[in-house]
Amino acid sequence: MTNSKFFKLFASCIPVKGAKRAVICDIQRKDIYFIAPIIYETIMESEGKNKDQIYQQSKLSQENLDKVFNFLLEKDLGFWSSNPENFPKLDLTWKSPNFITDSIIEIDELRIKELQSILEQLSKLKCKFIELRAYHSAPLQKIEAFLKKCLETPVRSLIINCQYNELINWEEVNRILGTYQRVLSLIFHSTPNGFQRPKTLTSEIEGKDKRVFFINQSINSEKCCGHISAKYFEINRDVFTESQQYNTCLNRKLSIDSKGNIKNCPSMQKAFGNIKNKSLEEVVNDSDFQKYWTIKKEEIHVCKDCEFRHVCTDCRAYIEDPNDLYSKPLKCGYNPYTAEWTEWGNLPEKQKAINYYNMKDFTIAINK
């Protein structure tokens, strides 16, 4: 008796092969499963073959094939079907109606009027998410003026980073968060040793979703950005599909640094004008500005061999070889050829770039 069933992975469970190992990204349930390359090859070779054909033609023994398919069934990653044609692959095309999806604004030195003008322009570009950064202050008044203006815009949510100081009025923080629900997180950096959360931050404000955070790390310049860590991995359909054709960090991102310079990201060296003499729309339509949007992981050295390439959000501002736009992110300590993580600041191949970006002190501080 023949077994004519075909094995199908669920459309949302997509295998990605790395140099040393492979993963199955479950973009529906936001999970990731590590698999050995031989399992990846078995899955690939099984496509279009029924069970009998798979078992006859595979290099693996029947016992090991049973283990492979039992694992996939047990983890609910796939199923046997007599009608595989009914289960096509997922369309991995990425589209967005927003000309700009997210924006970073350094607010330390920008005036309220300038911020409001930036917001009006971002609104026209249908920007959905904004991060405000204050490296050296906690300008609550300026932030509130900005948040008030946000109510009239398509901005859906904001993340705010401020420097902690002892003079912050927590009642004021409570009131602002209570009034402006679009603030997802208010993060105070540079907290002193022995710091404890202020008791006057009321639970009604925080509720189930904590919104105020304090961290001891000092976020004192744009050089703090660009960390590649598993904590930043995002296993979802948006990132997975966007990464097929676009850069998952810079695609449709626009930033304004503290001097008003318009950039892809505050950490990028190149500015495409200043808010004083150029509109954001002009910059967005500049093909030179858009050239970073399409640098996908398959084109980046090393990353193209990494099993995490469709869940990692990259960094183009700080790279291993500043003269090669397609080199690996500087602050990534993962080696896909050994499947090991190490502290990036200690790696010999990074030292030249660390000097180039003048990050020596920065990495020493991290390693302390």
Next chain:
Amino acid sequence: MIRPMKPKIFYEKEAEKVPFYMSLYQVKEYNYKITPKVVFPYYESEESVVIKPKKPISKLFDYNDQLKIF
């Protein structure tokens, strides 16, 4: 075939044991514990009505051992 959602599995628990499919084919080691803990919940929690970004807007935080989050 309808594939329902299910409660999120926390990877730390799974990583404690080396799964057979890694050891069987001598993949060097299962050294990497993926730990997507909810730290800043702006793109993790799905309870809030506020629309959240699907990915981090920036990567400012250095999640090393020294980082303390209150």
